[in-house]
Amino acid sequence: MAGARMRLLRGLEIVLMGGQIRRVSRDKFLVKSQKGNGWYEVVWRNRKWRCSCADYKKRKKDCKHIYAVLTFLNLPSILMRNLVPDLNSCPRCGAGQEYLVKIGFRKNRSGPVRRFKCKKCGHTFTERLAFKSMRSDPFIIVLALDLYLKGLSTRMVAHHLSTMYGCNVSHMTVYRWFRKYVKLISAYIKKLKPKVGKRWHADETKINVNGEPAYIWNILDRKTRFLLASYITRGRGAKEALKVLESAVKRAGGKPCDLITDGLRSYEKAAKAVGVRRHIKNVKFSGK
Ligand SMILES: [Zn+2]
Numbered sequence: 512m513a514g515a516r517m518r519l520l521r522g523l524e525i526v527l528m529g530g531q532i533r534r535v536s537r538d539k540f541l542v543k544s545q546k547g548n549g550w551y552e553v554v555w556r557n558r559k560w561r562c563s564c565a566d567y568k569k570r571k572k573d574c575k576h577i578y579a580v581l582t583f584l585n586l587p588s589i590l591m592r593n594l595v596p597d598l599n600s601c602p603r604c605g606a607g608q609e610y611l612v613k614i615g616f617r618k619n620r621s622g623p624v625r626r627f628k629c630k631k632c633g634h635t636f637t638e639r640l641a642f643k644s645m646r647s648d649p650f651i652i653v654l655a656l657d658l659y660l661k662g663l664s665t666r667m668v669a670h671h672l673s674t675m676y677g678c679n680v681s682h683m684t685v686y687r688w689f690r691k692y693v694k695l696i697s698a699y700i701k702k703l704k705p706k707v708g709k710r711w712h713a714d715e716t717k718i719n720v721n722g723e724p725a726y727i728w729n730i731l732d733r734k735t736r737f738l739l740a741s742y743i744t745r746g747r748g749a750k751e752a753l754k755v756l757e758s759a760v761k762r763a764g765g766k767p768c769d770l771i772t773d774g775l776r777s778y779e780k781a782a783k784a785v786g787v788r789r790h791i792k793n794v795k796f797s798g799k
């Protein structure tokens with residue numbers, strides 16, 4: 512059991528690193544090897560996910576790559592469940608949660624899916640069916656978050672979803688998805704044990720919140736790419752830089768020797784205040 516828990520956490524970690532999972536099709540994903548041996552194939556066959564890694568071949572049980580795919584697939588529906596608490600209603604007669612009886616599970620690509628029976632009309636359905644509408648499609652949410660993080664405003668994202676996919680969501684919904692996503696990710700990060708070296712990398716990304724600039728701050732370990740702190744702020748002065756750096760030090764249980772940044776002046780003061788030995792500026796993050 513401890514082994515499965517460990518693999519689950521390693522799977523979460525892979526998702527949180529970003530850029531480690533590629534969706535080839537509904538039935539096939541590529542997950543990057545954490546030891547640098549290229550990509551593993553995670554394939555859905557005979558109602559089961561299978562992986563091409565040595566761990567899976569040996570044990571024939573879910574490996575960290577499979578857990579990564581499961582987390583990746585489930586993240587948006589976890590989001591939706593928190594955003595729309597009354598989403599669980601009978602798709603045929605609309606009866607609310609108080610009429611629904613749980614009648615076991617069915618296994619599909621995203622893991623076990625709960626089955627319900629409606630006491631009012633007798634209809635049986637899986638939880639998935641309740642998520643069928645376009646505006647709660649996991650890929651729409653992932654797409655919206657991706658566009659937003661690339662710098663589009665919430666209004667532009669909403670407009671894009673409407674014209675390209677016929678999916679009508681308000682720009683406020685896009686923003687709520689994003690806030691929820693940040694909260695959810697932070698909750699996961701708190702559960703993980705940090706793997707941290709002496710070199711950290713800090714960056715900040717400018718985003719647009721209701722027409723006003725805001726910043727996402729990230730501090731991660733240079734080698735393991737473990738995300739140590741993530742914040743959204745209005746300003747990007749020394750005060751904000753210090754807040755995110757202090758939070759990273761607390762999370763890691765110690766300070767780094769080197770802090771590598773894009774050269775933003777705010778880090779200068781923050782690094783000094785925390786007692787970081789060296790502040791390296793203008794070094795391109797190699798991703799290694
Ligand atoms: Zn594997």
Ligand SMILES: [Zn+2]
Pocket residue numbers: 601602603604605606629630631632633634
């Ligand atoms: Zn019903």
